[in-house]
Amino acid sequence: MSTLEIKDLHVSIETEQGTKDILKGVSLTINSGEIHAIMGPNGSGKSTLAATIAGHPRYEVTSGSITLDGEDVLEMEVDERAQAGLFLAMQYPVEVPGVTMTNFLRTAKTAIDGEAPKLRTWAKEVKEAMAKLRIDADFANRNVNEGFSGGEKKRVEILQLELFKPKFAVLDETDSGLDIDALRVVSEGVNRAHDENNMGTLLITHYTRILNYIKPDYVHVFVDGKVAEQGGAELADELEANGYDRFLGAAAAA
Amino acid sequence: MTETTEKVAGVEVGERRISIPGFTEEGENLANSTNAAAEHSHGGVGETAKPLTAGSGSRGNRHTGYELAGFPEPTGREEEWRFTPLKKLAGVLSDAPTANAGTEDEPVDYQVTENVDGLVVSTLRDGQAPRGSVLQPADRAAVVAYKNTEQALYLKVTEGTELAEPVRVDITGKQAGARANSHIVLEAEPNAKAVFVLEHRGSADFNGNVEVKLGQGADLTVISLQRWNDDAVHAGQHDAEVGQDASYKHIAVSLGGSVVRLNANFRYSGEGAEAEMYGLYFADSGQHIEHRTFVDHNTPRNTSNVLYKGALQGETARTVWIGDVLIRAAAEGTDSYEKNQNLVLTDGARADSVPNLEIETGLIEGAGHASSTGRFDENHLFYLMARGIPEKIARQLVVRGFLNEIIQKIGVPSIEESLQEDLEAELEIHGN
Numbered sequence: 001m002s003t004l005e006i007k008d009l010h011v012s013i014e015t016e017q018g019t020k021d022i023l024k025g026v027s028l029t030i031n032s033g034e035i036h037a038i039m040g041p042n043g044s045g046k047s048t049l050a051a052t053i054a055g056h057p058r059y060e061v062t063s064g065s066i067t068l069d070g071e072d073v074l075e076m077e078v079d080e081r082a083q084a085g086l087f088l089a090m091q092y093p094v095e096v097p098g099v100t101m102t103n104f105l106r107t108a109k110t111a112i113d114g115e116a117p118k119l120r121t122w123a124k125e126v127k128e129a130m131a132k133l134r135i136d137a138d139f140a141n142r143n144v145n146e147g148f149s150g151g152e153k154k155r156v157e158i159l160q161l162e163l164f165k166p167k168f169a170v171l172d173e174t175d176s177g178l179d180i181d182a183l184r185v186v187s188e189g190v191n192r193a194h195d196e197n198n199m200g201t202l203l204i205t206h207y208t209r210i211l212n213y214i215k216p217d218y219v220h221v222f223v224d225g226k227v228a229e230q231g232g233a234e235l236a237d238e239l240e241a242n243g244y245d246r247f248l249g250a251a252a253a254a
Numbered sequence: 255m256t257e258t259t260e261k262v263a264g265v266e267v268g269e270r271r272i273s274i275p276g277f278t279e280e281g282e283n284l285a286n287s288t289n290a291a292a293e294h295s296h297g298g299v300g301e302t303a304k305p306l307t308a309g310s311g312s313r314g315n316r317h318t319g320y321e322l323a324g325f326p327e328p329t330g331r332e333e334e335w336r337f338t339p340l341k342k343l344a345g346v347l348s349d350a351p352t353a354n355a356g357t358e359d360e361p362v363d364y365q366v367t368e369n370v371d372g373l374v375v376s377t378l379r380d381g382q383a384p385r386g387s388v389l390q391p392a393d394r395a396a397v398v399a400y401k402n403t404e405q406a407l408y409l410k411v412t413e414g415t416e417l418a419e420p421v422r423v424d425i426t427g428k429q430a431g432a433r434a435n436s437h438i439v440l441e442a443e444p445n446a447k448a449v450f451v452l453e454h455r456g457s458a459d460f461n462g463n464v465e466v467k468l469g470q471g472a473d474l475t476v477i478s479l480q481r482w483n484d485d486a487v488h489a490g491q492h493d494a495e496v497g498q499d500a501s502y503k504h505i506a507v508s509l510g511g512s513v514v515r516l517n518a519n520f521r522y523s524g525e526g527a528e529a530e531m532y533g534l535y536f537a538d539s540g541q542h543i544e545h546r547t548f549v550d551h552n553t554p555r556n557t558s559n560v561l562y563k564g565a566l567q568g569e570t571a572r573t574v575w576i577g578d579v580l581i582r583a584a585a586e587g588t589d590s591y592e593k594n595q596n597l598v599l600t601d602g603a604r605a606d607s608v609p610n611l612e613i614e615t616g617l618i619e620g621a622g623h624a625s626s627t628g629r630f631d632e633n634h635l636f637y638l639m640a641r642g643i644p645e646k647i648a649r650q651l652v653v654r655g656f657l658n659e660i661i662q663k664i665g666v667p668s669i670e671e672s673l674q675e676d677l678e679a680e681l682e683i684h685g686n
Contacts, residue, residue: 054640057632082642094637098655107651108641143655144637160641 002069002085002167004030004053004200009064011045011052022048024225025064028202030168035194035201037211037236040222041244046204047091049222050172053202054088055081068168083112085167089157089174096144101156102126104144105163112164129162133189150177158189168200169193175210187213208240223247312612313548313578318390322349322401325394334393337574337606339542342513345433345459346489349398353432361432361458364407365424372415372446377405378439385439388495389465392517395489399435399461406437409450413443413469420449420477420666427458430485436462442472444497449475449666455510457483466494468502470524475503477664478518481676482511484540491517496556498524505664506545506562508535509676513542520558521550528557533575534660534673536680537603539568548578549592551585560592563660565653567680569602577609581621589619596627597656599649650681 011023022045030036038046052059053066055078066073068084076084096104105126110116117125130137133155145153154174161169171190175183191214193199203214211233219235221228221244228247229235316334317324327347328335340347353361368375378385385406391397411417423438440450446469454460460482468474480488488511496502508514520529535543549558564573575594596605609623630652638648654677664670 056636077645078636078639079642079644079648082640088640090637090640094633096634096637096652096655098658099638099651104638104641104651107647108638108643111644111647112642164641 002032002200004086004168004202005065005067006049006053007065007067009049009052009066010062011048011059012062013048013058013060021062022059022225023052026222026225026227028220028227030200030202032167032200033194033198034218035203035214035216036218036220037203037205037216038220038222039205039208039236039239040228041248042206044222045225046206046222047172048225050088050091050170050202050204053081053086053170054078079111082108082164082166083114087161087164087166087169089154089161089169089171091172091174091176093145093148093153093157095146095148097146099144100141101144102140105160108160109163126163129159132192133159133162134185135159151179151182154178154186155182155189158186158193161193162189165193165197166199167197168202170202170204172204173206174203175205175207183210184213190214208236211236221247313580313610314550314582314612316392318392320386320391320397320400322394322397325391325397328394334546337576338515338544339513342542343395343487343489343515345431345487346461347394347398348433349401350433351402352435353429360434361427361429362434362436362456362460363424363426363428365422365426366407366409367419367421367423370417370419370421372412372417373421373448374408374410374412376408376410378408379405384441384467385437385465387465388467389463389491389493391463392491392519395461395515396463396491396517399463399489399491400437402435403437403463406439408439408441410441411443411446411448411472411474414445415443416447417449420451422451422453425452425454425460425462427454427456427460427482427486430457430483431459433459434461436460438462438464439467440464440474440476441467442469442474442500444469445471447473449477451477451479451666451669453479453481454486454488455481455483457486459487460489462488462490464490464492466492466502466504466520468494468497468500468527470497471499472497473501475505475665477505477666477669478507478516479669480506480508480511480514480516482514484510484512486511488514488516490515492519494520494529496520496522496527496529499526500524501527502529503663504531505660506531506533506535507660507673508533508543508545509680511541511543513544515542515544515546517546517548519548519550522553522556525553525555530559530663531562532560532660532663533562533564534657535562535564535573536657536677537564537566537568537571537573538680539570541568542572542574544574544576546574546576546578547592549580549590551579551581551588551590554585555587556585557589558591561660562594563596563657564594564605565597565599565657565680566603566605567599569600571600571603573604574606575608575625576606577623577625579609579611579621579623581611581613581615581618583614586615586617587619588615588621590621591623593624595625595656597653598627598629599653650678653677653681
């Protein structure tokens, strides 16, 4: 049982117009095995939260804390966070020319586990995981994300999620750009990782569609850098029916 | 890294194809005023029997010849010398013979693969064909090397022969600062197929010309490895003439040396040929590595591709790439592309990259060029580190990945592996 705890998190970025505050006091606690959905309109800070947890250098934490089983995540380098068991499935996975998927997956697995995976079982594991996500076998020889379609990139993110077995995964709009078949395949992968590894999940999404496949225990609505409302899965249904208007009105009035 | 799209005559050029204002399918709207220089005959790479028409600034008008008088000592203001540290190159620009020529103390040792069926190894004096039929010195370094090499090494692959193993010429310098002149003639007779590897190691002031002749249907790869010690100086002109339906691949890999300046050029003697030039370089502090390529589309319906990639690390690391492509009026149906990419790993390093494309006919399949010089992409680093990969290993992965594209072109596993090791060592030097 692990706990990822975010307390009163304030995050800003530097822009050409000066410092811009994005997160204005976010608190969330996620335990192993829980699925939390974070929903909200564009620009509400959902992706900033994801990138901050992963340690992207562009985002500056001005106050608050993130801890993983009491360990200070904000003190960790980006690679140390992954080694500690955090995983970010990115909204825009990066193409890395000249680095093959095979080489990349093995190098990352070695870094996360602290030892090289056993050659024979690893190759088999990768092959099976790819098959389950309906990723063509020849992707193993291709360069990381290079020339992959949007849907292929997302599947490869989930492939890593399944292979690296993190304690907590943050899925940043993994559903965007996926057709209905790909959405199902990707959701199945997330559910497998959840069931097999008791993974805690922070699912960031703009739409409720993915929640038909991945059932959240908690739903948090982000508005203007804060959690405006929390609830169970039924909150997502209400958002599906009524949209974000009532939150935006409240934010504008405030 | 961001790909900067080049412009041709004010029009953006795409990755692979361009459209040229004023060029219709018939090509009748060519800007005659700019290309209307007097017709004249000249002895350039790409010289053809008929007089050529080209603008006065055209690459095709660059002086070439066998007479020293035609090439005064460069001052550094000339177009072809303005990037080069001439003081450091002085040892190969003087009209000097090879030190201790004809004795055991010659500064450079040559080891050549011999006793191979279908490979003829001999020497050529000046005036003995095919010496001088392809290569015409295009700068002072080349002409002094030509003049001061009495016997050129001549390696010929006979007609129809396919050599299974690469033919090696190991060129090893034994004395830093000692002058060595060299001229090597490589010939693939019709339908012959071979790989030549010229491997330069050790220390010397080495001035070496290479001329390469490909007969009809020949398939020839020339790999020139510059793995000099840090105190070596190397100037060289590598010229090729590619026969009808032939395939030519020239690969320059420059890792070592104080100054390396290589001019790699080719032209065609027929149609239907494919020719490629690839380059890989890695410059550390104190190194000047300069590659100049010239693709002369002098005959119709040929394909060319040039790709040079370099990495720079260290305060005074310096690289230059000048890529000239000339598509002459006769070269209808040409398909041509050239690209240079540089990866700058540390502050203070400088990479110059100049693609030049001259097109004298609109009736081409394609002509494009691109150049990009960028810093290490932090997004690559973040992605890899977010997967648990430590920064040092992530950097190595990205740099190796960047340069791998060229290594994969080599096609000789033993060389590919040893270059991987060299690059690993280069990256270690700076603690990346």
